[in-house]
Amino acid sequence: MRRLALLLGLSLLATAAGAQTRAPVPTPAATAPAADPPPVPESFQIGLSTEMIAVGSNFGGTRLVVFGALDNADPRIMRQGRYDIVVILEGPRSNLVVREKKRTFGIWLNRGSERFESVPASYSLVSTRPIQDIAPGVTLRQLGIGVANQAFERTPSRNGSPTDTQLYADALVEAKKAAGLYAETSGAIEFVSATLFRANLTLPPDMPVGRHVARAILFREGSFVRERSEDLWVVKTGIESQISVFAARNGALYGLVAVLVAVFTGWFGRIIFKRD
Numbered sequence: 001m002r003r004l005a006l007l008l009g010l011s012l013l014a015t016a017a018g019a020q021t022r023a024p025v026p027t028p029a030a031t032a033p034a035a036d037p038p039p040v041p042e043s044f045q046i047g048l049s050t051e052m053i054a055v056g057s058n059f060g061g062t063r064l065v066v067f068g069a070l071d072n073a074d075p076r077i078m079r080q081g082r083y084d085i086v087v088i089l090e091g092p093r094s095n096l097v098v099r100e101k102k103r104t105f106g107i108w109l110n111r112g113s114e115r116f117e118s119v120p121a122s123y124s125l126v127s128t129r130p131i132q133d134i135a136p137g138v139t140l141r142q143l144g145i146g147v148a149n150q151a152f153e154r155t156p157s158r159n160g161s162p163t164d165t166q167l168y169a170d171a172l173v174e175a176k177k178a179a180g181l182y183a184e185t186s187g188a189i190e191f192v193s194a195t196l197f198r199a200n201l202t203l204p205p206d207m208p209v210g211r212h213v214a215r216a217i218l219f220r221e222g223s224f225v226r227e228r229s230e231d232l233w234v235v236k237t238g239i240e241s242q243i244s245v246f247a248a249r250n251g252a253l254y255g256l257v258a259v260l261v262a263v264f265t266g267w268f269g270r271i272i273f274k275r276d
Helices: 002-021 075-080 137-143 165-178 239-249 251-272
Strands: 043-048 052-055 062-071 083-090 093-104 107-120 123-127 182-186 189-191 196-203 210-220 223-236
Touching: 043 210, 043 223, 062 083, 062 210, 062 223, 083 196, 093 165, 107 165, 123 196, 137 223, 165 182
Parallel strands: 052 223, 123 182
Antiparallel strands: 043 062, 062 196, 083 123, 083 210, 093 107, 189 196, 210 223
């Protein structure tokens, strides 16, 4: 009986010792705190002062205002002025042929040509600062920001003769600049409040008709963040619009009428200014 009581006492002591050495179960209060969620990247929205511009015989150019607002902007970077915005208005794209003319024996003859695809008819750019101070040249070329960074795609020549594509591309840009269709302006974007901005673009009198695309590009400390775009339509009005529609629908008849009008005008002018 004494041996049985002694064995029972030893068993109880072993059980108590095992309970003391067992690892404590962690309570919910001892768990590590959850990490903070990552910051939401900046975003912005844009709008145009008008979605359609009517071009008539007395059209002398106009102004387009692109406005927008930043969301989730970093207050520190905003105070330092390290947010930059570039606004670009690109005209309808088409294929163009650039020809080189040389004077031979008093006559100007075509000596060479180069074909380019998807060339914007017009290109207007405004920015908060000069674009070379906003982002590296590689980024500007990748995004097509700036007249000098336009990568015109060359159409392969039919006869396979080699040409200096860059010279023709430079001539194309210079011709567009001379006509007032390609332009760049720095400092034409202003922040009217902490997050609201406004860009003023001056449109030329020879504004091409068709669909234009307004692009707004946001940079943060020289890095590309986001891009937004809106469409702008330039349409003809008045008699010009009616003539354009008639010519598009009835090409042969329009050509015949144009010849008859030219013949009649010449004959009638000869009758009026005839000397007896």
